[in-house]
Amino acid sequence: MNQKLTKFICFLTTAILLCSCSPKGGGDAEKADSPAQAGTQTGTQTEAASDGQSPAGEGTASWRKTEIQKPEGAVYINSMNYLADGTLRINSSDADGQNPAVWDSRDNGGTWENADADTSLASDYGYHYSADGSLFIYDSTKLTISAGDGTESRSVSVNEEETISEAAMAGNTLAVLVYDQNSQLRLDVYDLSSMSCRTLENGELSEYLNSQSMGGIALDSSGGILYLTMGGTGELKIARYDLNQDRFSYLAESEEMARLLNPEEKNGLVNPNEKILLSIAVNGAEDKMVLRMLSPANSQTTLYLCEKGIWEEEKTASEGTLRIYSLYGGYEIRQAASLFQGMHPELEVSFETGYTGEDGVTLSDAIRTLNTELMAGEGPDLLVLDGLPADSYAGKGLLEDVTDIVEPSKEKYFYNMISAYNDGGKIFKLPTAFSVPVLLGDEETLAAENRDELMKVFEKKEDAGIPFITPENLAGTAGSLFITSDILGETVDEGKLADFYKDLEKIASQSMSDDERQEMEAYHKMTYWAETLYPSGGFSPDLELYFGEAQAGVGRISIYENFIQILAVRREKGLSYQYLNRENGNYFVAESVLGINSTGKHPEAARQFLEYYLSGEAQETMHFGHFSIIRSVMESTDREKYISENGEFIGQISRKYTPEKVMNLYKITPDELQELITFFEGCSRPVRDDALVLRKVMEQADACLFGGKDPESAAKDVCSEVNLYLSE
Template identity: 25%
Template sequence: MEAYTVKIKRMIAILFAVSLVTTGAAGCSAKKDGDGKKEAMGRYVEKQVELPLKEDEEAVALTEDSGNGAVLYSRNMEDGTYKAYRYDGGKFEEEDASWLNSAIKSGGTLSKVVKGDDGSLYALYGDENAMTHIIRKDGSSSQEIGIPDLAVKDSNGIYPLISGMRVDKEGNIFLAVPMNGEVVMYDKGTGGKIRSFQGNQFSGLMAMPIDVRDNRILLAGPDGSGLVCYDTGSGEVAEEIKYADMAEGGILRLGDSDDCILADSKGLHHLTMGGSMAEDLVDSSTSAFGIPQTNIMDLAQMGKGDYTVLLSVQETSGRSTHEMYRYVYDKETKAEPSHTLRVYGLEESAAVRQAIVKYQQKHPDVGIEYKTGNAGEGTGTKADSIRALNTELLSGSGADVIMLDGLPADSYIEKGILADISGVLKEAGKESDMRDNIIKPYKKDGKIYQIPTRYGIPLLIGASSTTEAFKSADALVDYMKDHAWDDVMNQVDKESLMKLLLNMYYEDIIDKNKQIDTKLLARLMETVGKAEDNGDGSVTSSSVWSSDEGQTESDWDVGKFGSPDKKDTLSSKEMKGIQGMMLPYHYLRKEGASPSDVNGIFVPHDIAGINKASKNTDLAEDFVKMLLSEEVQSIDVENGFPVNEQAMEAWIQSVEETPDEEGGGLSITVGEEVITFPHQSEVKSLAEIGKKLTVPVQKDDIIGEMILDGAKTYFDGSRSAEEAAEDIAEKADTYLAE
């Protein structure tokens, strides 16, 4: 598939908490409770700061001002002018920003404002040609700091990308170049390069964490295992901080002594030079930092134990708004919540993370432990994680809320592990309508033990005549007797095809009694075995984002679409959100084609159940209602469409009928083509397809892995298809009997 570049007009984030108490470990004291027991007191409290911006303004930068609060800078989206607002911790007051407006002309974009160690204000902005400029405030006007390197294009005709700037006490400029991980020090007078400091290479979309103070520069180390502090005079390493848990990107602030503050997607941390441990002042699991797709723009330290953070927040429409949060240490707040709710999922979920923050906003006295069975977090496999969970549940313990994706939910229901949550659905339905076609398949004898809170829509994209071959497993087997896979789906391999067919025909391969149809499975393996693996593996339709934290690739995403020499071929794609519609619907629009659903199938996501043995049933029910709420479901985190009808309508209304790449949303470039957000009518049409889907494909991940592993023994010639199918069935029977 052609390489494509991501062109982001605004950075990524998600709407989240308004006033949230977060965990923090600094300086705990003790207070006696009603029983005379001592309770640990003191933690950081997170509160949203209401921004002073008008409807046509957007926040662009935040800078601290040496004990005089912080200054927020905004841009008027209509005329491109800038304003400044001083924030003292309580209110905003507008200040003169003419020094910016006199320098940044039409088409220019401000990216950073910093208070240098020399006491002056500096700004970093790009002009209409994407060339970076640096200016220093001089009264009501400004002076440009000439740096010749910024005017030199690379071999592709692109000016240097600069993601950060700091200024030392002498006025020398430090610029972060994320593409090669360097921070370059430039002379304040000549603009010539003095020396460079090697840090970690980050994506061009990420801000490199750097700070300069006195004669020190601190940045992420080259190996990504922590922070490194250089002496700016000699260029030698002065200190290091080993910190293996670092997230990519973030904001750094050097302290008065040998310490620093790091704000990243994992929270707000205090670290000490030469150390290897971080003190988590604010943890991402209970704060705005942990919301998926959040971008930290700036951090201002208002005083000791007082931090203000500016975040960009991406709406479902793809456009960005901005949020500001203040973190203040409160010694009168309990260090630990009064109650604990335990949530378990086999894999990390962005939607669950979002619901946790929203829930704790409303229940600050409830802490949530969110654990996953992801391989890599421990030493075991997915099967080990499931067995460990099963042991807990069968013994009457385990998590209060269980996200059942990939788990043997039917077995849990048969063994009486899951509680009837039809009452939860009824209560949630009083506030918003739920998609009955998605919920109805989960009703058993008038009861509901599991609820999919989101769902994916698998589509076949391409030649409509070929889609008929996928109507059933038998039809496909017959069709492929006279056709080659290369003429049906372009650039696929055996493994990806086997995953796709397992999704499509899971209910045919494994009946309601969990018995495997070995004859059908063998025939499907033989059909898949006709595919010729290409050297690069399967080429699937790609996500808009280069990295989606908390999201997994879909096994439905198989085959290349948009190939000019293979117009009659199909590709398969699971639609899980509006962003993921961009590339497929661009192709459909271009070809004048319509997508087809896959035999009425939908993919349930974030399937919630409650442990019948839970001692926190009320809290668990409230959490499931939060997962179903319009408040949570109205945000697109690319993990499925909402089952909440009001939320789905909000998604539709958030998208323009004819999105414009200049309109502030997202766009990607494939070759010469610019691909924008899908049209509102397309989102509405896909929602209508979603209303007709009635067949959930909810796989037991362990059985799925057994089938895929067994199929490989046929593909590599170790066994016949029949032998492989029989072996798979035997292993599945043993697993189900455990």
């Protein structure tokens, strides 16, 4: 790859990181599109009504978005602006970042022709033009204006540790957006006749610049009006600043921009084609603007024409609304619902989240509200059962039998988990993803088949000089030990729960000092684990075992990285893994569990969605959080990245506070992959993880370990609160 191409890719990589992560943003990365943005857009038309961009009300002007077809061979759009006569000008390059071209369109992107434009300056990052067609180029530190008319070229440079982010030129004005050494954005405005500079100090403008992420700027043809768009996603507004009257306002408010940028994000669905806004161009009448947008999913750019007017709302006949409900949300199912909506425009699809923790609705309120709806025959059509009393729903006849959907193709799935989750009978609850809790350690530790046996191993090893389990792993250990126990049955067993709390106290006392216990951060405690980390994340104990900082660990195998780290511990330290609390069966965590409401209003649509999800088509288009119940998806996910014949070295990892200690990682061999698959095939018992129960149990665990509460009182308080709920 040549130097120009390498710089090109680095440039855009910085842009994406800053635009996605930085609260204030900066850098010059977004002025050019990268060759990593492979693919040419087809230019399909997308009208406002079908995108959910209907006007706010009858007679109210609003923006409507239409995709612009790029010129043939124009893969990357490096810049764009409106010329003084209304011509839209873009600078493009091909798929290799080569063969720059300048194109003009006199009908707002409807047709294109090669422009007779100045290209006399050499640039790695594309050409830029003023409203009168004058050429200028810039990189992160210097901007150069072409002589053009035979005079000397002029240039602008920024100070050390500052970066040029964006620039625009029109009339007698050059505006430069600078990211300074204090991580702040500022606007420098140059008078082109004298090249004198002034920094804009309008308070509203400064607040706007530094309260959002980086973005683009543009000028009107006179150079008197400055347009700004700060922020790639979120509540983006396009600002308008009158340079002559020092007046700040908005050309498009956040609600309007939300409709334009993420039109499919309605009814709780996600936009599978979400894009980041890189830059804008606005015409003289301010009734048309062009958006240059980047798709993080495929690193491609697209141009959209937005027109302001009063539009007639186009209404399409709907066969009804397929309601999909999840207690916590869940990106994979939401994204699949969005894709399903695109396949079935005749059916409106909505995704509802019962509990967000942000609207005053408690977890128990959310579950009771859903239960009331279901019992009244008014509930959602499709339920994501994670955290819900799924067994109770099935027992009361609230879930439809979907055996006929799954059984004919059961060899396609890890059917052992599907069957176990339904007690070996008819299928009412369908787990579509899973993870497996595991115990890590030496042979003596792995021989423990239940918590009592594990505690006996602990008592033998508690004077070894290093923690049995690290403090950071305590919350995950507590949660995993609970969900793989028999404490929770039809109700919570108060005596067993009190014993559980006593065992946690023994482990905690050996794992940390009193001072360490007092200083324990909230995100390492049990309540945080139950509220935020389970089932999606948690602390991995593999490195502690690898570096001899713990004797045992409790983790989960949910993605290939987990297994690769466990194999490293086994290879280098002779330690291994086993099912956790396996005395009464080999536990697994069922995730993204789907069930069809037997009294729902759209049972056929719900079945269609379930069949679509089981096809694996949706999962193949996205990064799947945990292993899929669909064998082909699980085995093909990132296969080239993680699996090879010879198990080649792929890198190292370490903790931030131990950079001198690294774990060597190797790809999984086919034999090791078969070992993992066989391990999954041995799973025979789902964990009990009712969300409300789990949270209350973990809250009282914190009260015991960090608040001095006695285990018996803690267990009693849990049972008095949750057993009534469980018996409803």
